[in-house]
Amino acid sequence: MRKPSFLMVCCALTLTLVGCNISEQAETEQPTVSEQEPTTTPEESPTESTEENEVNDVPEAEAPAEEAPAEEAPPEKAPPIELVPTEPIERDGQANLALDTLVLVNKQIALPSGYKPEDLVTPNIDFVDSATGERRMLRQEAATAVEALMKDAKAAGIDLRGTSAFRSYDYQVQLFNAYVARDGKEQALKYSAPPGHSEHQTGLAIDISSASVGYQLTQGLEQTKEGKWLADNAHTYGFIVRYQRAYEAETGYMYEPWHLRYIGVEHATNVHEMNVPFEQYLEQLMD
Ligand SMILES: [Zn+2]
Incomplete structure (x- = not known):
């Protein structure tokens, strides 16, 4: 359960960050992506927020989320991470493949x-x-x-x-x-x-x-x-x-x-x- 939970938090954070950037764009305010390490989020720990999400997903909250049948929650399938905020655009002077579908390749940045x-x-x-x-x-x-x-x-x-x-x-x-x-x-x-x-x-x-x-x-x-x-x-x-x-x-x-x-x-x-x-x-x- 730990790994999917962590990923879910990452994903949630990512979506939040994307939203932040759009809303702040007009004000050209400095986004705070780099500060948002999952493990250092001040308000709530990854475990807490994930449990909240799982409880919300279960219609009847009688049983603990962990014991919910597999079909209730799909914990085995990790949600896709759209962005890893800590990954740089370039790595070792080349395109950073860790960005996955966001990998940047252009006139200046080449793939291996x-x-x-x-x-x-x-x-x-x-x-x-x-x-x-x-x-x-x-x-x-x-x-x-x-x-x-x-x-x-x-x-x-x-x-x-x-x-x-x-x-x-x-x-x-x-x-x-x-x-x-x-x-x-x-x-x-x-x-x-x-x-x-x-x-x-x-x-x-x-x-x-x-x-x-x-x-x-x-x-x-x-x-x-x-x-x-x-x-x-x-x-x-x-x-x-x-x-x-x-x-x-x-x-x-x-x-x-x-x-x-x-x-x-x-x-x-x-x-x-x-x-x-x-x-x-x-x-x-x-x-
Ligand atoms: Zn083309």
């Missing part, structure tokens, strides 16, 4: 070259023919989310297909070198990432395009009903449109209405509502 997620699966969605093999794969959580997104899109008459998901380090080497050969390095850097710096290597990013632009990766997607549907709804499935036009100076990437990055529903909704680059969101979350 050998990194490949262990839980890659192929989502059951429509892909363009040119997307083959592991380039259709995503991490399990993102794959499940994109399946839901695509299912609902289809039901709404929105015709979308995946064009590129996971990319290995080696594949990105080939791709980036080809772009540099074609357009020169300076130009290539505006739309493609050097090896290790691609979000696609995280297994949490997928490029999606629509029939109305011939499934091309083009900014014209923005003007289509499919592109608008993505921009309006992706966050409700846990995805953000990572490279917005307004963020070009900060991200170093041109606007990519097709590039979706999975960060989970709560965080994606926050980013969508705050309308800030992912970098800025993480900094505010962790300050």
Whole structure:
């Protein structure tokens, strides 16, 4: 019981912290994330608050929470931790993989070259023919989310297909070198990432395009009903449109209405509502 209890507290704290940051954003007040160690929360110990939660979950409080049947409370399945507040964005000069679905990869921060997620699966969605093999794969959580997104899109008459998901380090080497050969390095850097710096290597990013632009990766997607549907709804499935036009100076990437990055529903909704680059969101979350 101890481990799930601790995790539940972490999770609760996390959700509280996220809320704090949003409400305080307008006042640009310093968030207090770093001070919120679970074990040093002054008001109540982790054990106490957890017991409270468990009691609330049990309809009839006759039996102690510990003896509740397994089906009453799901203690074996730890709730997902959306954020570990004490984890830095970078570790040893590289992307901090301990951030899990919040891992930050950008022009400055690279993944370890050998990194490949262990839980890659192929989502059951429509892909363009040119997307083959592991380039259709995503991490399990993102794959499940994109399946839901695509299912609902289809039901709404929105015709979308995946064009590129996971990319290995080696594949990105080939791709980036080809772009540099074609357009020169300076130009290539505006739309493609050097090896290790691609979000696609995280297994949490997928490029999606629509029939109305011939499934091309083009900014014209923005003007289509499919592109608008993505921009309006992706966050409700846990995805953000990572490279917005307004963020070009900060991200170093041109606007990519097709590039979706999975960060989970709560965080994606926050980013969508705050309308800030992912970098800025993480900094505010962790300050
Ligand atoms: Zn992409």
